[in-house]
Amino acid sequence: MRAGRRSAWLLSLEPARMENRNQACELWRCHGALGGHRLVTHRQCLQTFECVQLKVPIIQQLYHWDCGLACSRMVLQYLDHLDNDEFQKAIQELRLTKSIWTIDLAYLMRHFGVKHKFCTQTLGVDKGYKNQSFYRKHFDTEENRVNQLFAQAKASKVLVEKCTVTVQDIQKHLSQGHVAIVLVNAVLLLCDLCSSPVKYCCFLPIGQKCFCRNPDYQGHFIVLCGYNTASGSIYYNNPAYADRTCCTSIRNFEEARRSYGTDEDILFIYTDS
Incomplete structure (x- = not known):
């Protein structure tokens, strides 16, 4: 620059x-x-x-399964909506479990009155995931629950839309001061700033043993907080870490977010809530 x-x-x-x-x-x-x-x-x-980097607070996940909740906490704190007691109460009221889907996060945003739009390629559960090891353990019990959430979304004032989102759409959203929670394949997402031994398992805090069982897909939520069109980069908060904002190329980001298993899920969050 x-x-x-x-x-x-x-x-x-x-x-x-x-x-x-x-x-x-x-x-x-x-x-x-x-x-x-x-x-x-x-x-x-x-x-x-040409470049935006929003000051989104970094909040680290506590367990291997709560990256989505950590991302939600980052967003709510960015919007000055976060109250820890209320957040825990919301988790109980929404009956969130250790299996968190993007639709769960959309309902969580609605619970706090946050303006949002959940964009996805699949309105419900892709039955093809039943054979994927990442989804297999909870698939039978989760399929009906998740499909029901999609079916009730409109009545619950949860905005869900089946559509394709481009990088330009994302950049325009971020340029207005808004943020987004994105589901990515953590196996493919490579941070340019993190050390090599860590970045291939970016969904775990440093020093913890990798729990990957499948070399092809590991779902993980991140918070988008900026971009640089000159360098072709995307900035994001990875809840695996408590001390950094990560950066990757737009090409790598697109590969990770469009990987089979993600449904290209992206939850747009608006500051005018």
């Missing part, structure tokens, strides 16, 4: 006045690569920024 260009103002994009998120001409604070900051309008952000 060269100094003197508009794209030099790129390191982070955050609302300058959180209470005015609903205003049409909201002011945003852009922190520059060379230091300092400036206030710009929402419209200017969309027109000028």
Whole structure:
């Protein structure tokens, strides 16, 4: 990145006045690569920024199965909606188990009144997953539960849409200060910043033994928090870690999120909730 260009103002994009998120001409604070900051309008952000990195809090998962819940906590804290007691209460009320699907996270966002849109390629459970080792253990018990959640989504005011999402759609969403939770194949997702021994098992905290049983697919949720069009990169928070924001190429990100087993699930979260 060269100094003197508009794209030099790129390191982070955050609302300058959180209470005015609903205003049409909201002011945003852009922190520059060379230091300092400036206030710009929402419209200017969309027109000028080649790179965005949102300050989404990093919250580490506690177990091998709760990456989706950790991602939800990051998003809720980013929106100033997180209350630990209320979060635990919501988990109980929604009867969330150790088998967390993207539709569960959509219902969780709805519970907290967060504006969202869940985009997927499959409205329900793909029966082909029954033979995948990642899904096999809980498939029979989960199939009916998950299909029922999809069937009741509209009545429950959970927005679900079968559609294809492009990288450009994601970048536009992030450029407006919004975030997204994405289901990826962790076996394929390679962080450019993490050390080699760790990045191939990025869904576990450092030092813990890898629990991979299948070399082809391991579902994992991450939070998208930025991009750099000049370098072709995507920034994301990996709940496996408590101390870093990860970065990968758009090509690798696309491979990981479009892998068979993900249904290309992406949960868009909006700040104007």
